[in-house]
Amino acid sequence: MTIAITGASGQLGRLVADQLLTTVDPAEIVLLTRDPAKLADYAERGADVRAADFSKPDELVDAFAGVERVLLISTDAVGARVEGHLAAIDAAVKAGVRHMAYTSVSGPTADNPAGVVADHAATEDALRESGLAWTMLRNNLYADMQVDSVAQAAATGQLVTNTGDGGAAYVTRADCAAVAAGVLTGEGHEGKAYDVTGPHAYTAADLAELATQKSGKPVEVVQVDDEAYTAGLVSAGLPDFIAPLLTSFGTATRLGKLATVTDVVEQVGGRKPTPLSALV
Numbered sequence: 001m002t003i004a005i006t007g008a009s010g011q012l013g014r015l016v017a018d019q020l021l022t023t024v025d026p027a028e029i030v031l032l033t034r035d036p037a038k039l040a041d042y043a044e045r046g047a048d049v050r051a052a053d054f055s056k057p058d059e060l061v062d063a064f065a066g067v068e069r070v071l072l073i074s075t076d077a078v079g080a081r082v083e084g085h086l087a088a089i090d091a092a093v094k095a096g097v098r099h100m101a102y103t104s105v106s107g108p109t110a111d112n113p114a115g116v117v118a119d120h121a122a123t124e125d126a127l128r129e130s131g132l133a134w135t136m137l138r139n140n141l142y143a144d145m146q147v148d149s150v151a152q153a154a155a156t157g158q159l160v161t162n163t164g165d166g167g168a169a170y171v172t173r174a175d176c177a178a179v180a181a182g183v184l185t186g187e188g189h190e191g192k193a194y195d196v197t198g199p200h201a202y203t204a205a206d207l208a209e210l211a212t213q214k215s216g217k218p219v220e221v222v223q224v225d226d227e228a229y230t231a232g233l234v235s236a237g238l239p240d241f242i243a244p245l246l247t248s249f250g251t252a253t254r255l256g257k258l259a260t261v262t263d264v265v266e267q268v269g270g271r272k273p274t275p276l277s278a279l280v
Contacts, residue, residue, distance in 0.1 A: 002066055003184045004030035004097075006052060006088060007073035009038040012103070015177035016071060016184075017042055023185060032063055054084030060091030067092075069099045069184050074123065078116055078245060085123040089130050099133040099190060101183045103176070106140050106169075106195055107257045114257065115248040124193075135183050136193035140258055141249060143170035143198055143276040150207055150280050154215035159208045160222045162229040162247060164254035167201030169261045170276045178269030186268070194264045199273045201259040210280045226251055 003020060007013045008031035020029050026046030031039050036049045043049045052063035054075065064070065070092055075081040085102075092100055105114065108121040127134045153159040179196050183189045200206075204221045211219040224232070226247050233243035252258055265273035 001068050002028050002030060004032055004064060004067040004070045005073065006032045006054075006071065007075060008042075008049075009033040009035065010073065010076075012173050012177060012180075013071075013073055015174055016073075016180045017047065019177055019181040020184065021045060021047070023181075030067055054087050057087035057091060060087060061094045064092050064095035064097055067095065067097050070097050070101070071180050071184055072100055072102045072123075072127075074103050074120065078119060082119050082122045082126075085119075086126050089123075089126055089132070093130055093132060097132060099135070100127060100130075101135040101137055101180060101189075102127055103180070104136045104138045104193075106138050106197070106260065107252075108138065112252055112257045113248050113255065114252040115245040133190040135189045135191075137176070137180055137183065138193060138195050139176045140169045140171045140195070140197045142176075143172045143274070143279055146170055146202075146207070146276055147279050150211045150214065150276075153208060153211035153219050154217075157215075157217060158220050158222050159204060159211060160224060160229070160232060161204045161207075162224055162226050162250035162254065163204050164223060165203060166253040166256050166259060167203045167206070168249075168253045168258040169197035169199075169201045171196055171198040171265065172274045172279065175265045175269060175271065175273050178271050179265055182268040182270055189268070194268060195260055195262045196264050197260060197262050197273070198265075199261065199275050201261055202276055210277055214280060 005013050029047045031047050031049045032052035034053045036051050039049045050063050104120040108117050208219040208221045230243045230247045
């Protein structure tokens with residue numbers, strides 16, 4: 001059985017490749033990337049590294065040749081990635097791929113204000129309609145990306161947030177990779193949508209407590225509205241198009257869209273999920 005990973009030179013792609021290489025014959029692993037040179041170390045380990053650019057759909061069919069299962073890792077071009085995702089799905093169908101897993105987001109429904117929902121919902125719809133067997137990996141927010149926020153709160157004594165009393169079940173990239181590897185190498189995952197989460201939904205108060213433990217000094221939670229939060233991010237130097245996106249995750253958290261905790265990491269990924277507190 002040949003398994004392919006798109007975007008394999010990214011952080012998540014490398015983690016999945018590393019896990020697969022511990023259990024799968026390297027010759028059965030196909031790593032797709034726009035720049036094969038970035039994966040030279042994996043080629044040396046025996047993996048089949050192939051060039052694949054979603055903006056060049058005519059070349060994608062050859063990239064998927066001989067592959068049975070694919071992990072389609074969503075690209076980072078928020079708002080402009082659906083076309084590439086659809087090109088990958090179409091090429092996979094033409095190449096004879098049987099099963100595709102896709103890295104989506106928690107709660108990709110119209111009532112979820114997170115700015116990435118539209119892209120993921122459109123890709124999920126296309127995958128369901130493609131005729132391929134599918135698995136949706138609805139990854140919660142990355143715990144890895146919260147470490148700096150906690151550290152900053154520890155340094156300043158304030159955690160400024162727009163999340164209200166809502167919680168998010170932050171999950172590590174490594175745990176997401178374990179679930180993806182479990183789906184790619186296991187059976188019975190077709191037609192399933194998995195909420196991939198950490199073991200606990202952290203509120204702002206929880207994050208402030210982690211920051212307090214880190215600094216040894218009290219950390220205050222400062223709740224602001226969405227407009228003020230976006231303005232603060234822009235003032236801190238974030239680009240105008242990134243700040244509203246980050247704000248939207250806070251809005252989604254406040255509305256309870258990211259609070260669900262599941263045992264998917266353990267049941268599908270075969271490992272205990274890592275709490276954010278362990279990273280901090």
